[in-house]
Amino acid sequence: MKFTEDHEWLRAEDGLVVVGITEHASSQLGDVVFVELPEIDTKVAKGDEIVVIESVKAASDISAPLDGEIVEVNAAIVDEPGKVNEDPLGDAWFFKMKIDDMSALDDYMDEDAYKAFVG
Amino acid sequence: MxxxxxxxxxxxxxxxxxxxxxxxxxxxxxxxxxxxxxxxxxxxxxxxxxxxxxxxxxxxxxxxxxxxxxxxxxxxxxxxxxxxxxxxxxxxxxxxxxxxxxxxxxxxxxxxxxxxxxxxxxxxxxxxxxxxxxxxxxxxxxxxxxxxxxxxxxxxxxxxxxxxxxxxxxxxxxxxxxxxxxxxxxxxxxxxxxxxxxxxxxxxxxxxxxxxxxxxxxxxxxxxxxxxxxxxxxxxxxxxxxxxxxxxxxxxxxxxxxxxxxxxxxxxxxxxxxxxxxxxxxxxxASRLRVGLLPQGRAPMREGVELFAADEGGEPVGRITSGSFGPTVGGPVAMGYLPVELAAPGTTVFGELRGKRQPVEVAQMPFVPANFKR
Missing domain, CATH: 3.30.1360.120 (Probable tRNA modification gtpase trme; domain 1)
Structure with missing residues (x-):
């Protein structure tokens, strides 16, 4: 698993990249009450704000970690946003994307580096 | 600091x-x-x-x-x-x-x-x-x-x-x-x-x-x-x-x-x-009134969201002054100011959220019945 400085995790799975947010991000956000996911088949560029996530406290955006295409989204977290707090690394993944070159993942932090990053 | x-x-x-x-x-x-x-x-x-x-x-x-x-x-x-x-x-x-x-x-x-x-x-x-x-x-x-x-x-x-x-x-x-x-x-x-x-x-x-x-x-x-x-x-x-x-x-x-x-x-x-x-x-x-607002849909509308009379066009007619997710209501709740002619409960106005206008219903307050010992 790889991690971004925006507290997203990325996992290679069946030739796709699964993206979610970290425990650290979910606890910083507090109780998540609303998630808006991108449309399937959307082409996205790294840095595009493609997810809106709202907690009781505030709204935040999640940006595309890589250039690619959204191929699947997790409707379960739209129906039950609280899952993002319960299981951010597992059931509460956000979207899956297809990217041209999986080696782009290597630019991101591994778990030890991320742990050091969040302190 | x-x-x-x-x-x-x-x-x-x-x-x-x-x-x-x-x-x-x-x-x-x-x-x-x-x-x-x-x-x-x-x-x-x-x-x-x-x-x-x-x-x-x-x-x-x-x-x-x-x-x-x-x-x-x-x-x-x-x-x-x-x-x-x-x-x-x-x-x-x-x-x-x-x-x-x-x-x-x-x-x-x-x-x-x-x-x-x-x-x-x-x-x-x-x-x-x-x-x-x-x-x-x-x-x-x-x-x-x-x-x-x-x-x-x-x-x-x-x-x-x-x-x-x-x-x-x-x-x-x-x-x-x-x-x-x-x-x-x-x-x-x-x-x-x-x-x-x-x-x-x-x-x-x-x-x-x-x-x-x-x-x-x-x-x-x-x-x-x-x-x-x-x-x-x-x-x-x-x-x-x-x-x-x-x-x-x-x-x-x-x-x-x-x-x-x-x-x-x-x-x-x-x-x-x-x-x-x-x-x-x-x-x-008064010409405008503070009203309760129930954003339709699930996205909270927070302070500063502008309110419009129609789903497109026109100038803002009001503004949300407080808004969040209401844990007891189980959905977004807000309050704000609207012209008196749009302030009756049941009126639909539109709040602009991330560039999109979403319906908001004017509602009676409190959103949760008061529980005072009178």
Missing amino acids: TDLLRLPLHDLHVELGAKMVPFAGYDMPVQYSAGVMKEHQHTRTRAGLFDVSHMGQVVLRGDGYEQVARAVEALVPVNVMGLGENRQRYGFFTNDDGGIEDDLMLANRGDHLFVVVNAACKDGDIALMRAGLGPEISVDVIDDRALLALQGPEAEAVLAGLNSGVCDMRFMDVATLELDGAACWVSRSGYTGEDGFEISAPSEAAEALARRLLDHEAVAPIGLGARDSLRLEAGLCLYGHDIDTATSPVEAGLTWAIQKVRRSGGARAGGFPGASRILQELEEG
């Missing part, structure tokens, strides 16, 4: 795992480990303990209550002289333009008037009272007492365990009661829409009292985050957001707090700052 002021219960909050944030110059608990949602629900179903010691507590004295009350009536459009002994009433300081300088609680404590004002406004309020009440009235800022609020359906039972006298109080009664060995100024009131008490306790006794209350299995500590979502669901204004120096009490829907005796034709009509505008609006109505 300027140094944040610390309140008597600071160390207790840290020990309880609070996330501390700056608020009105104080280091305050915004939430504890349970989080805003659970803290909110706990207050609605059991009892929540809030530290609101940042608020301003002021004692006004003169030659008896009547003299003080008469002087205060020059600053607020409220029937202070007619406030019964050991009773409390909501009010607001108005300005010459008919706007609101701050909202406050006023309590008749026999030989003096006790007022509680907002933390962010207290310096201004104190100056306003010192300048406006005249030399006969002393304005004593109480800086040696903490202020706690115990709110929720089990608040009475919990506090009765320390002094059964609380059971004799009804909504907006005040009393001096011994709690955990300390003389406390207690009122049956709060900012959540639930039954409960606000307790002014000597600073040196506050931590022991708070710990004793928290020892009760029904009581959990509640931060400012849940305090805000609770008051929003209860339809209560937050000063500086839902009301401010430019909003009149009539626009804000606070006419219930202006008693007949201070209105046109009343025995003590007018005589407060901005009376000409406020009395005229009481007669003729």
Whole structure:
């Protein structure tokens, strides 16, 4: 698993990249009450704000970690946003994307580096 | 960064795992480990303990209550002289333009008037009272007492365990009661829409009292985050957001707090700052009103979201002044201002969120029925 400085995790799975947010991000956000996911088949560029996530406290955006295409989204977290707090690394993944070159993942932090990053 | 002021219960909050944030110059608990949602629900179903010691507590004295009350009536459009002994009433300081300088609680404590004002406004309020009440009235800022609020359906039972006298109080009664060995100024009131008490306790006794209350299995500590979502669901204004120096009490829907005796034709009509505008609006109505708003769909609409009459085109007709997710409602709730012709409950307007207009229904407040012991 790889991690971004925006507290997203990325996992290679069946030739796709699964993206979610970290425990650290979910606890910083507090109780998540609303998630808006991108449309399937959307082409996205790294840095595009493609997810809106709202907690009781505030709204935040999640940006595309890589250039690619959204191929699947997790409707379960739209129906039950609280899952993002319960299981951010597992059931509460956000979207899956297809990217041209999986080696782009290597630019991101591994778990030890991320742990050091969040302190 | 300027140094944040610390309140008597600071160390207790840290020990309880609070996330501390700056608020009105104080280091305050915004939430504890349970989080805003659970803290909110706990207050609605059991009892929540809030530290609101940042608020301003002021004692006004003169030659008896009547003299003080008469002087205060020059600053607020409220029937202070007619406030019964050991009773409390909501009010607001108005300005010459008919706007609101701050909202406050006023309590008749026999030989003096006790007022509680907002933390962010207290310096201004104190100056306003010192300048406006005249030399006969002393304005004593109480800086040696903490202020706690115990709110929720089990608040009475919990506090009765320390002094059964609380059971004799009804909504907006005040009393001096011994709690955990300390003389406390207690009122049956709060900012959540639930039954409960606000307790002014000597600073040196506050931590022991708070710990004793928290020892009760029904009581959990509640931060400012849940305090805000609770008051929003209860339809209560937050000063500086839902009301401010430019909003009149009539626009804000606070006419219930202006008693007949201070209105046109009343025995003590007018005589407060901005009376000409406020009395005229009481007669003729205001052109805009504070309303409850239920964003349709699930996305919260927060302060600053602009409201439109139609789903496309046109200029904004209003603005959201407070908005969040309402944990008890189970969806987004908000309040804001709309022109009077769009302010009737059931009217649909549109809030612009991330460039898209979403329907918002004007709704009655409170969003959650009040649970006071009248």
